[in-house]
Ligand SMILES: NC(=O)c1ccc[n+]([C@@H]2O[C@H](COP(=O)([O-])OP(=O)(O)OC[C@H]3O[C@@H](n4cnc5c(N)ncnc54)[C@H](O)[C@@H]3O)[C@@H](O)[C@H]2O)c1
Ligand SMILES: [Zn+2]
């Protein structure tokens with residue numbers, strides 16, 4: 009099949025026509041990929057923030073149609089229109105039975121780029137090719153565990169719905185499932201890419217009273233107001249903590265890092281009120297350490313947590329988010345600011361690096 013291949017970090021992605029993809033095994037599904045959003049987590053593989061285990065097909069925010077079912081798959085059929093999920097929540101492991109789907113045993117595939125059994129289903133001239141964030145959708149076909157393949161209704165445009173797969177599930181889920189923001193709460197969102205804007209939308213859905221946003225990119229600060237932001241801070245000129253104190257008097261109830269930086273986790277800890285919660289959503293380099301006086305957790309009851317894919321069970325979350333979209337309470341179209349063919353994947357990453365637009369969707373075929 010044809011795919012965009014990252015052979016090594018810090019090298020351009022190349023389009024190749026000779027990737028082999030296996031037939032679906034037990035419990036697996038082969039999907040003809042139609043659209044895939046470009047996420048900063050892909051970019052972190054490209055720029056080496058997250059080293060890749062070997063040549064990799066990136067792309068994990070995708071939608072398409074089922075091409076073939078492996079043995080034992082129930083509830084899906086060839087031709088079904090589907091959104092793909094980086095976490096195929098199994099529903100029965102230690103984390104899943106406790107409702108903590110970000111800790112599902114299958115979530116380890118996000119870092120390994122393989123199925124849990126070590127296979128990838130992808131190869132080139134006999135050598136293993138890895139699947140970006142357990143999906144690998146910058147290619148004509150993708151192989152997934154059936155639990156990560158979510159059927160959607162016929163009225164759902166797949167070129168729009170694909171962004172639910174990562175950024176929207178992650179951002180809205182971080183608010184509703186992880187932090188459990190309550191009506192009237194005050195919220196700070198640092199970073200306004202696809203993930204941060206989805207956090208803003210989640211905070212609006214939760215009924216947050218103040219949604220304060222911070223991003224050096226002025227265009228993104230402006231657009232955030234359309235999605236529900238009430239106050240905007242330019243962190244290059246303003247002291248974020250001082251501005252948050254000025255707006256709230258005591259600090260926010262919840263602060264979200266949607267950039268991936270230990271410095272912003274520290275900012276979140278100081279910008280929250282005593283008892284407030286800082287939520288790490290951004291993916292920081294693995295060797296970054298935060299400097300936090302640990303007594304803060306005891307004396308002031310501040311809290312620090314992280315979330316993977318917004319703690320979502322995609323089988324519940326994708327239909328729920330589509331219902332919110334259908335009734336005009338979640339804006340997906342407004343998040344997609346560019347569409348490009350797969351051949352322009354490097355240009356899409358250049359836009360992300362330059363902060364141009366908000367989210368690019370690649371048209372795969
Ligand atoms: N937890 C998860 O499951 C999960 C899922 C998807 C993405 N992520 C991570 O979330 C992060 C955001 O992803 P994205 O696709 O929205 O990225 P993006 O590149 O589209 O947006 C990042 C934004 O952060 C802004 N920024 C940079 N420095 C800042 C600072 N000091 N203060 C405030 N804003 C700053 C940038 O200007 C940009 O607008 C990445 O680290 C990504 O890897 C995590
Ligand atoms: Zn992502």
Ligand SMILES: [Zn+2]
Nearest residue numbers: 098101104112
């Ligand atoms: Zn599980």
